[in-house]
Amino acid sequence: MTISRARASVSYPARFQLVAAMNPCPCGHHGDPEKHCSCSATERARYAVRISGPLLDRIDLVVNVPRLTVDELTRANVGEPSAAVRERVHLARTQMLERQGERNSLLAGAVLRAHTALNAGPENFARTAARQLGLTGRGYDRILRVARTIADLAGAADITEAHLAEAVAYRPRELATA
Ligand SMILES: [Zn+2]
Numbered sequence: 015m016t017i018s019r020a021r022a023s024v025s026y027p028a029r030f031q032l033v034a035a036m037n038p039c040p041c042g043h044h045g046d047p048e049k050h051c052s053c054s055a056t057e058r059a060r061y062a063v064r065i066s067g068p069l070l071d072r073i074d075l076v077v078n079v080p081r082l083t084v085d086e087l088t089r090a091n092v093g094e095p096s097a098a099v100r101e102r103v104h105l106a107r108t109q110m111l112e113r114q115g116e117r118n119s120l121l122a123g124a125v126l127r128a129h130t131a132l133n134a135g136p137e138n139f140a141r142t143a144a145r146q147l148g149l150t151g152r153g154y155d156r157i158l159r160v161a162r163t164i165a166d167l168a169g170a171a172d173i174t175e176a177h178l179a180e181a182v183a184y185r186p187r188e189l190a191t192a
Pocket of ligand 1: 039040041042043044051052053
């Protein structure tokens with residue numbers, strides 16, 4: 015990690031994974047179908063801008079997690095077992111390391127382009143999405159890396175429009191309007 019200030023630029027050895035959570039608004043109920051949010055639009059906006067755009071632009075995945083109802087909490091667990099997910103992740107990780115020698119999250123520049131080369135259809139899709147969403151260069155690269163990972167988890171050699179669309183859905187966006 016390199017921190018540049020007016021007088022000096024300092025590099026620190028740092029490679030970390032950030033996982034963070036925040037409420038949708040100060041009272042915590044915005045977007046909840048059952049509980050009333052008592053915050054004004056201004057209060058929500060003021061709360062959301064605490065996470066600055068430049069910081070948000072460095073977060074790969076933003077996932078909205080709604081509150082579970084009592085019914086959902088008490089229903090029998092029908093989800094995929096963790097062991098199966100672990101196996102899929104292990105396989106995807108092995109494949110990506112064999113292909114390129116490092117994790118997708120570390121791909122950059124020409125190496126990223128080489129390992130996320132798109133066929134004509136997906137290429138069109140990605141360009142249109144980038145234009146319509148006004149993605150930054152960093153935002154576009156992130157979509158490619160996330161789509162590559164989604165394809166790897168699906169055991170797919172090529173990145174498809176579906177993989178790109180899922181990656182686009184995870185992109186950080188204005189928290190104030192979420
Ligand atoms: Zn609220």
